[in-house]
Amino acid sequence: MESLPFDLSDYRGRQVGFLQQIPDDSLLILPTNPVMARSNDTNFPFRADSYMLYLCGWDSPDAVFIAYKADESWKTSLLVRPADQKAEIWEGRRVGVEGATSGWPVDIAHSIDEMEGILKDLMHDRSAIYTIPGKNAIIDEMISSCTLPVSDPRPILDKMRMLKSPAEAKIMQECANIASSAHIEGMRHAFPGIGEWHLQSILEGHFTRNNSQWAYQSIVGGGDNATILHYNSNNSIVMDGELVLIDAGCEVNGYASDITRTWPVNGSFSNTQRSVYELVLTAQKAGINACTAGSPWISMHKATSEVLAAGLIELGIIDCSIDDALGGRLVSIYSRFFMHGTGHLLGLDVHDVGGGRQGDSEPGPILRPGMVVTVEPGLYFGSWWGEIDVPEEFLGLGVRIEDNILITESDPIVLTSDCPKEISDLEEIVGSMG
Numbered sequence: 001m002e003s004l005p006f007d008l009s010d011y012r013g014r015q016v017g018f019l020q021q022i023p024d025d026s027l028l029i030l031p032t033n034p035v036m037a038r039s040n041d042t043n044f045p046f047r048a049d050s051y052m053l054y055l056c057g058w059d060s061p062d063a064v065f066i067a068y069k070a071d072e073s074w075k076t077s078l079l080v081r082p083a084d085q086k087a088e089i090w091e092g093r094r095v096g097v098e099g100a101t102s103g104w105p106v107d108i109a110h111s112i113d114e115m116e117g118i119l120k121d122l123m124h125d126r127s128a129i130y131t132i133p134g135k136n137a138i139i140d141e142m143i144s145s146c147t148l149p150v151s152d153p154r155p156i157l158d159k160m161r162m163l164k165s166p167a168e169a170k171i172m173q174e175c176a177n178i179a180s181s182a183h184i185e186g187m188r189h190a191f192p193g194i195g196e197w198h199l200q201s202i203l204e205g206h207f208t209r210n211n212s213q214w215a216y217q218s219i220v221g222g223g224d225n226a227t228i229l230h231y232n233s234n235n236s237i238v239m240d241g242e243l244v245l246i247d248a249g250c251e252v253n254g255y256a257s258d259i260t261r262t263w264p265v266n267g268s269f270s271n272t273q274r275s276v277y278e279l280v281l282t283a284q285k286a287g288i289n290a291c292t293a294g295s296p297w298i299s300m301h302k303a304t305s306e307v308l309a310a311g312l313i314e315l316g317i318i319d320c321s322i323d324d325a326l327g328g329r330l331v332s333i334y335s336r337f338f339m340h341g342t343g344h345l346l347g348l349d350v351h352d353v354g355g356g357r358q359g360d361s362e363p364g365p366i367l368r369p370g371m372v373v374t375v376e377p378g379l380y381f382g383s384w385w386g387e388i389d390v391p392e393e394f395l396g397l398g399v400r401i402e403d404n405i406l407i408t409e410s411d412p413i414v415l416t417s418d419c420p421k422e423i424s425d426l427e428e429i430v431g432s433m434g
């Protein structure tokens, strides 16, 4: 990292915010993600643990963030890879122990090579440990063989991470802008017969040209492939007359954007495509309008579901009352064609911490200013599903529209508003450079 994305005082504030919520005699041990092998001696690109990025911004491998109370005040410490010219010639420059002490929001730093001795000493006179297991085998082993009670710091940290500061929101806006323009580039250069991989490369190339990278594997699904929610083979041709669904977002300083757009690859919606698209768009706008501070999490899903269920009845796709379509818990007849949640929290993780995921046993958080959420209703009619009883014309259609929303005291801010979604705009842009 060239320089830290936030002021040192911002990180210190986060550390204090967490530490004041745990007992004085506890020890926080927060290892970053492990490096993962891809093939033989080649690794997957390293991505730091999000809690590590949040608390101290350290984005290099082999690091542990530690906090403990000494002389009445909390001390924070980083264990990092030490300077090592021979290794650095192969792997790249290191900040090293001295660099970490002077430029990062910690009181002290040590070499990661001293980890076991340091942790053993610190564990000696504490009465509780806070850690996230599964990141570092040596730490897991040390903790399992000690007698101290172990707690999970995530419930506390997740509540903090859920609310973005103005500085975080600014980065997320930059990130959304890059992703928006990447989608526009894809639309512009599209033509019937283009490979899904080709569209993928246009978007991801735009991420890279803007010093960013993908935040999750890009989904580029033409025709029926759009009815596979996490499709990422991206190896088919998008044929004339088909819609293409692109769900792709980038990462800036660890923060994700997450945009989905669906449009006709030949630049012109058929009547059937238009009717489904307009319905999803209306539902999506209703979902965005429900993003108001103080509303329960389910209100976004309720808003999109009511529009979609009524629209499916109107289009003749389902034949029942609106109440039967919706069912008691918003999972009923209509959810055969809209089988995912309306959105999720967004931040350092693309499906960010703090709850609100479909399948969670908790009801999800009340919407509060500073939260960033996605609103992404969709309708899917896979012709390959077998048991699907809808008029023929709808088969093979998948439509999802997704924006990123910052909740405020007043109206929600659509961070991805630069990315077109109105039918007239899409028809004008798609293929304009083809």
Ligand SMILES: [Mn+2]
Residues within 6 Å of the ligand: 258, 344, 374, 376, 402
């Ligand atoms: Mn999403």
